[in-house]
Structure formats: structure tokens, C-alpha cells
Amino acid sequence: MATEINSTLKHGYEQLNKDIEQFDAVFPITEDMNITYNGVARLVMLDRYSFKDTKKTTLKEGDFVLLTVKEDPKYPARGTGTIVSLDWEKGEALVQVSEEYRATIDTFSEAEDGIVKRAIITLDKPLELYYEQIAMRNAHGLAQVEISPEKRYEAFVKFYEEQKVKNFIPAGRVLYGAGSGTDVTYFNCYVMPMVPDSRGGISDHRKKVMEIMSRGGGVGTNGSTLRPRHALARGVNGRSSGSVSWLDDIAKLTHLVEQGGSRRGAQMIMLTDWHPDIIEFIISKMQNPRILRYIIENFEDEQIRTLAHNKLKFTPFSPKETNMYTGI
Numbered sequence: 523m524a525t526e527i528n529s530t531l532k533h534g535y536e537q538l539n540k541d542i543e544q545f546d547a548v549f550p551i552t553e554d555m556n557i558t559y560n561g562v563a564r565l566v567m568l569d570r571y572s573f574k575d576t577k578k579t580t581l582k583e584g585d586f587v588l589l590t591v592k593e594d595p596k597y598p599a600r601g602t603g604t605i606v607s608l609d610w611e612k613g614e615a616l617v618q619v620s621e622e623y624r625a626t627i628d629t630f631s632e633a634e635d636g637i638v639k640r641a642i643i644t645l646d647k648p649l650e651l652y653y654e655q656i657a658m659r660n661a662h663g664l665a666q667v668e669i670s671p672e673k674r675y676e677a678f679v680k681f682y683e684e685q686k687v688k689n690f691i692p693a694g695r696v697l698y699g700a701g702s703g704t705d706v707t708y709f710n711c712y713v714m715p716m717v718p719d720s721r722g723g724i725s726d727h728r729k730k731v732m733e734i735m736s737r738g739g740g741v742g743t744n745g746s747t748l749r750p751r752h753a754l755a756r757g758v759n760g761r762s763s764g765s766v767s768w769l770d771d772i773a774k775l776t777h778l779v780e781q782g783g784s785r786r787g788a789q790m791i792m793l794t795d796w797h798p799d800i801i802e803f804i805i806s807k808m809q810n811p812r813i814l815r816y817i818i819e820n821f822e823d824e825q826i827r828t829l830a831h832n833k834l835k836f837t838p839f840s841p842k843e844t845n846m847y848t849g850i
Contacts, residue, residue, distance in 0.1 A: 541580035541649065547703050548573050548649045549658040557653035557686075561622075569600055571656055571697040572648040581647050583608060588646040589617055591638070592626045599626040599846065605645075606637060615642050626846060656697055657685035663701020695738045711740040716747040717768070724748075728772055731789070735779040740788035745769040750798035765799045766806050805829045 531539050532551045539550040559567050569588055575581065585605045592599035601623030606616040617638055619627060624636045650656050661682035668674040684690045692700065699706040712734050717727045731741050749755075751764025769791050776789050793803040805826070808814055817830040839847070 535651075538649070538651070541575070544580060545573065545575070545649060547659055547663075547701055549655050549662075551652055551655065555652040555654040558651065559653065565600060565602065567653060567656070568602070568648045568651070569646075570694065572650040573656075573659065573702055575647040575649060578642060578645070578647070581605070581608070581642070581645070585647055586651070587617060588648060589619070589638070589640050590644060591619055591623050592628050597843070597847070599623075601626065603638075608642065610642070613642050615640055615645060617645070654686055657682055659701035660692055660697060661685060661701075664696075698738060705737065707734065707737040707739045709739055711742065713742045714744070717743065717745050717772075719747050719749055724768055724772075728775070731772060732775055732779060735775060735788075740790075742790040742792065743769070743772055744792040744794070745772075746792070746794040746797050751802065764802065765793060765797065766802045769793070769803070770806065801826060802829050805833050808833060 532553050532555060535551040542548045542550050558564060565588075574588075581587075583605050587603055587605055588600060589603055590598045591601040591603075601619055603617040603619040603623070606618050608615050617640055619636045619638055621636065627636070627638060650659070661678045665674045665677035665681060668677050681690075685692070691697075693708070693710045695706065695710050696708045699708055714727065714731065717724060727743070731743065734741055745765045745768065748765035748768055749762045751762060751766070753762045753764075754760075755762050773789055773791050793800055797803070805814075805817075806829075808830075811834060814830045814834045818827050818834070821827050821830075
């Protein structure tokens with residue numbers, strides 16, 4: 523299909539185009555392609571939307587790859603680089619990190635020359651380096667709903683041309699999934715039903731959230747139906763730990779589910795203002811230690827001060843982390 527649009531391959535990408543031949547979903551790089559984006563926009567395109575050789579079947583020295591430059595469990599810093607050497611027996615690779623991402627390397631010896639050692643399994647080789655490749659894959663995949671080959675090709679060409687000039691850009695999940703042959707969602711966001719106020723109901727809700735996020739969807743959860751802290755749980759003759767504790771458990775799924783590249787699951791956790799746990803809920807969302815200290819020092823309500831004091835036990839960002847995320 524791609525050769526019918528433009529048969530001339532872009533100079534300098536001959537080897538990558540040979541690799542691309544092994545993947546039915548990916549279109550080769552051609553001379554008319556020019557949209558690569560820059561900086562963070564390029565990194566997001568490559569990391570979240572580009573089709574990758576996930577099985578590492580074409581991975582070799584000299585390849586352009588995506589990697590985690592800073593290996594932080596909560597806030598990993600991603601970047602790009604070039605493979606210097608591969609040790610398949612040890613499963614390790616030496617990667618020359620691209621200059622623009624070397625500032626985030628947290629080991630001095632690595633930062634000095636920009637070469638880092640990483641497990642091969644953690645590296646991603648993007649096969650779509652141009653936005654037009656993604657647009658072609660999208661157009662081809664979505665055009666398959668047409669019945670005849672002629673209609674499919676016509677829809678493919680029209681849809682691709684609209685995307686190429688950016689008259690129309692599909693949602694992120696469509697960019698990632700359409701035409702890729704993967705079993706992911708094309709919807710960015712889902713509004714979930716209210717969480718049932720039972721252990722079984724919460725477990726079922728959690729399972730659905732995990733399934734949606736694993737396929738790339740974002741989730742909105744309203745926990746206003748959950749009983750407040752210390753409410754009676756008659757069946758077990760006990761007390762409830764409260765809506766906030768259960769919602770926090772559901773929220774932790776965002777750090778567990780990876781949605782391609784460095785993308786994590788996205789959730790909006792909500793509680794209505796009439797719920798007895800609303801103060802605890804608001805304070806649980808606070809991330810600024812200065813605000814929490816202000817509450818502790820100036821509020822008279824003992825419950826609010828206690829909640830703020832308990833929340834203040836978390837570890838705030840270091841100056842280095844603050845600078846990095848402010849820059850991003």
C-alpha cells in the first residue's frame with residue numbers, strides 16, 4: 523500500500539526500511555516525509571505512538587532506541603540514544619544517550635561520556651520515526667471497514683492526506699492502536715459507574731479499571747457510594763477503613779499498569795462534597811508540603827490538622843527532581 527503513495531525511499535534509512543519489511547503494520551520511510559517534531563513533542567511521539575520492534579528481532583549495534591535514562595521507580599526519565607554494543611548472553615547493552623537527555627543521567631561516571639548500560643529487554647526500537655508513518659498506519663487500519671478494495675484504498679488516501687496536513691489528528695489512543703494489529707482501545711477516556719459499596723463490588727471495579735488501563739484507556743472513578751471511615755461493616759462485625767483508603771488502592775493501579783513506553787494509566791478519582799470523608803479526601807490529594815505545614819500551624823480544627831500531619835509524612839521532591847520536572 524505504501525509504495526502506491528510514494529515509491530522513493532528517503533536516503534539514510536535504507537537499513538531501517540529493510541527492518542520495517544518484517545512488520546506488516548509499518549510503512550517505510552519515503553522522501554516526502556518530513557514531520558518529526560522536536561524536543562518533548564518528538565519524545566512523546568516516539569515513546570507513546572510509534573510502532574516498535576517489541577520482540578527485538580531487528581535490534582543491532584547502531585540502532586536508534588528509546589530508553590529510561592533515569593531509573594526512578596515512580597518518575598522515570600525517558601530519552602533516546604544509539605546502541606554502541608550488545609551482549610545477548612548477559613542481556614545487556616551499552617547505549618550512547620542523545621546529548622539533549624544526558625543531563626538527566628543520575629550516575630556521574632555515566633553522565634561524563636553519555637554511555638549507559640541497560641538491560642536489552644528495557645530498550646525500545648521505534649520503527650516509525652516520522653509522523654507520516656503513523657498517519658499512514660492509522661489511515662490504512664481505519665479504512666479496513668470499507669467493503670471493497672477500491673473503497674478501502676480511496677478512504678486510505680483521503681484519510682492520510684487529511685492527517686498529513688494536520689486538518690485532522692486522531693486521539694492519542696487511535697494514533698497508538700489503529701492499524702497496529704494490537705488489542706488496544708481506541709477510546710482515550712472512560713467514565714466508570716459508581717463503585718459498589720462492598721468488597722466484591724470494589725474488587726470488580728478495580729478489575730475493570732485495570733483492564734481498561736492495560737489497553738490504553740484513562741478512567742474516571744467516583745467513590746461517593748463508599749461508606750465513610752469507621753462506618754459499621756455488619757457482615758464481619760467490623761469497621762470500614764473509609765472511602766479514601768479504597769480509592770487510594772484503586773489509584774495505585776496507575777503506577778502498576780504500563781501503557782506502552784513510559785506512559786502510565788491515567789485516572790481521575792472523585793468524591794462529592796457531601797461525603798463525610800471529603801476533608802480527608804481533599805488533604806490526601808495535596809502535594810505541596812508548605813500548604814500542609816500552613817494547615818498544621820494555622821487551622822484550629824484538630825481533625826484537619828491531624829490529617830495534614832499524617833499526609834506530611836511523604837517524601838517531597840529533591841531539588842534535582844524539582845528542577846527536572848519544572849523544566850519538562
